[in-house]
Amino acid sequence: MRNTKLAWFLLSCAALALTSCEKSEGEGGKSAIEGKVYMINEAGDIAKNADGEYYFVTDTILAVDEDIYIIYGGNVESFYGDKQKTDYQGKFRFEYLVSGKYSVYAYTDYANGEKSAEFRSVNIGDSGTTQVEDIYVRNGKNVGLSAIVGNIQATGNYTGGAIDARVFLREMGKVGPIQDTRTDNNGGYVFTKLTPGVAYEVWAESVSKKNGVSVAVLDTVDLPASGMIKEAKQLTVGIY
Numbered sequence: 001m002r003n004t005k006l007a008w009f010l011l012s013c014a015a016l017a018l019t020s021c022e023k024s025e026g027e028g029g030k031s032a033i034e035g036k037v038y039m040i041n042e043a044g045d046i047a048k049n050a051d052g053e054y055y056f057v058t059d060t061i062l063a064v065d066e067d068i069y070i071i072y073g074g075n076v077e078s079f080y081g082d083k084q085k086t087d088y089q090g091k092f093r094f095e096y097l098v099s100g101k102y103s104v105y106a107y108t109d110y111a112n113g114e115k116s117a118e119f120r121s122v123n124i125g126d127s128g129t130t131q132v133e134d135i136y137v138r139n140g141k142n143v144g145l146s147a148i149v150g151n152i153q154a155t156g157n158y159t160g161g162a163i164d165a166r167v168f169l170r171e172m173g174k175v176g177p178i179q180d181t182r183t184d185n186n187g188g189y190v191f192t193k194l195t196p197g198v199a200y201e202v203w204a205e206s207v208s209k210k211n212g213v214s215v216a217v218l219d220t221v222d223l224p225a226s227g228m229i230k231e232a233k234q235l236t237v238g239i240y
C-alpha cells in the first residue's frame with residue numbers, strides 16, 4: 001500500500017514538472033512570424049467597365065507605418081500581446097516566439113469612424129520563420145458606403161442627354177436635399193459616399209412648354225448594403 005502511494009506521488013511530481021516546463025504562447029522562444037500589409041484606398045471614384053457595369057475605383061498600396069498587432073494563443077478575442085509598425089515596404093516581423101498558435105491583425109477604418117480587424121492566424125513550431133498570408137486593410141472616405149448613378153434625358157429645345165442639368169438627392173422622409181450635382185455631357189450623374197440601409201429620392205426639375213412651370217421628376221432608390229452602386233431609372237426633363 002505504501003509503495004502504491006509512493007508510486008502515485010512520484011508520477012504526480014513528474015507530470016507537474018513536465019507541465020511546468022511547457023511554455024504557453026508568447027516570447028522566450030526561437031520562432032518568428034512575418035508578413036506584409038497592403039492598404040486599399042477607397043475615395044469613392046466610380047468607373048464603368050467594358051460590360052457597362054459600374055465599379056468603385058480603388059488604389060492598393062503598401063501600408064507603411066501601419067499598426068500591426070499579435071495575439072498569443074488561439075482566442076482572437078483576447079487582448080493583444082504586442083504591437084509594432086510596418087516598415088517602408090509594409091512588412092512586419094514578430095520574433096523570439098515559442099511554439100503555438102498566434103493571430104496577427106491590422107484595422108480597416110470605415111468612413112463612419114468604426115474599425116474592423118483583419119486577422120491572420122497561424123501555428124508555429126519551435127524554431128524558424130512562419131510567413132502569414134498578406135493582410136489587406138481598407139481606408140478612405142468611401143469605405144463602407146455606397147453610391148447612386150443615373151442619367152437625365154432632355155426633351156424640348158434639344159433631345160438627348162441633358163447637359164449640365166441640376167440633380168438633387170435626399171434621404172426619404174427628410175425635407176431638404178443632402179446633395180446636389182450637375183449632369184455631364186451625356187446626362188450622367190453620380191452621388192457617392194451614401195449611407196447604406198437607407199432609401200433615397202433623386203429628382204430633377206422639368207419645365208412645361210405650355211406654361212413654363214417647373215415640376216419635379218423623381219425616382220426612389222434603395223441602398224440595402226454597403227459597397228454597392230445602384231443605378232436609378234432614367235429621368236426625362238423638359239428644357240425650353
